[in-house]
Amino acid sequence: MELRHLMTFKTIIDAGGFKKAADELGYAQSSITAHIKELEQELGYPLFDRLGKSIALTQAGRRFLPYALDMINLYSKSKEVMKEANEPSGELKIGASESLMVYWLPSVIMDFMKHYPKVELRIKTIDYDNLSNQLKKGDIDAAVLVETSSWKSKELTIQKIRDEKLSMIQSPHKTNHFASDTMLVTEYSCSWRPIMEYYLKKEGRTSVPRIELPSVEAIKKCVLCGLGRSMLPHFSVKDEIDKGELKAIKTDLEETPIAIYTAFHKDKWVSVNLEAFLNVLHNHKEV
Structure with a gap:
């Protein structure tokens, strides 16, 4: 089983197709096809379903993938061990x-x-x-x-x-009722979003308006402008709180939830x- 065949197999999956893999690896597309055919012959099972212009891993391909990755990683590790000196580089x-x-x-x-x-x-x-x-x-x-x-x-x-710890923050300046009741939130995949949602539920405020923003910096800017409140990691707002640019609101959250x-x-x-x-x-x- 040749390493280049395994690398071709992995690159096809990562790139999303034979042609893209050929471009990435610098091979002709016919070489990519030949690599996979040789690998399939050696394993005795087809690795890809060719569905028109698209491809998908077969059941055998899905089973083989983690082992292919392990072999590639082991090869990379062996090279690093041989090259590596005491000084990081x-x-x-x-x-x-x-x-x-x-x-x-x-x-x-x-x-x-x-x-x-x-x-x-x-x-x-x-x-x-x-x-x-x-x-x-x-x-x-x-x-x-x-x-x-x-x-x-x-x-x-x-x-x-x-x-x-998480800090609930708002603008130190007077805001209208809408802004004081609006929560500026991160996307759901964010680790502390569920903590904030739990806090709102416990406070009986599950129906408050929410504005979802793509980054912590965007949320901070909007809070500074008085558009609403938010709950963010303290390290990301400490400087503004210390300078009085943001106001921290006391909550009954546990001291270090994150x-x-x-x-x-x-x-x-x-x-x-x-x-x-x-x-x-x-x-x-x-x-």
């Missing part, structure tokens, strides 16, 4: 939630690059609904994210960096690059 891909990417990670990245300038750091957005797959496929080596304080995962190795975590796949080999990054993160846990 080369690529490191970190997935990060938007709030941390904007309000906490910049100082971590600055510290990391100061100590490990030979590492090519790539920060990518987390797909919360597909995080395990992102880590399994190697799209990212590890994730830094905000989750509930009791978060657990069977597929991931997770480490809590520090507990965090936390900052690192996560990587349970089968992931922790390279010296990743180990160095995790160490820097933990050194910043009190910052």
Whole structure:
């Protein structure tokens, strides 16, 4: 079983077709087709259903996929082991939630690059609904994210960096009745959205108007303009509260309902690059 055949198989799935895979790998489309035919002959089962211009994995293809990924990852790991020196160098891909990417990670990245300038750091957005797959496929080596304080995962190795609190905020200036009763919210996949919904339900305010916005920064700007209230991680609004630009409203939420975590796949080999990054993160846990 040749590695190039496995790589072709994976790329077809990631790219969404034989032609796109050929373009990405720099092969002729006939070569891509030949790779898959040889792999199918070796396995004794078809891996793809060809449905006109579209393709889909067969049942055998779905069964084979995790093993193909394991073999590809093992090959990559063996190369890293042979190349890797004591000094971290080369690529490191970190997935990060938007709030941390904007309000906490910049100082971590600055510290990391100061100590490990030979590492090519790539920060990518987390797909919360597909995080395990992102880590399994190697799209990212590890994730830094905000989750509930009791978060657990069977597929991931997770480490809590520090507990965090949520702050209910509003403009310090007088607002009209609509604005004082309107909640500016994140999308449902956000880890603290259910906590906010539970709080509103407990307060008997499930029918309050909601405006859903795509980012923490957009929500903050709208609160600053007096468009409504919101509930956000305290680290993302601390500076504005300290300056009096935002007003924190007392709630009866538990003190630390959320936390900052690192996560990587349970089968992931922790390279010296990743180990160095995790160490820097933990050194910043009190910052």
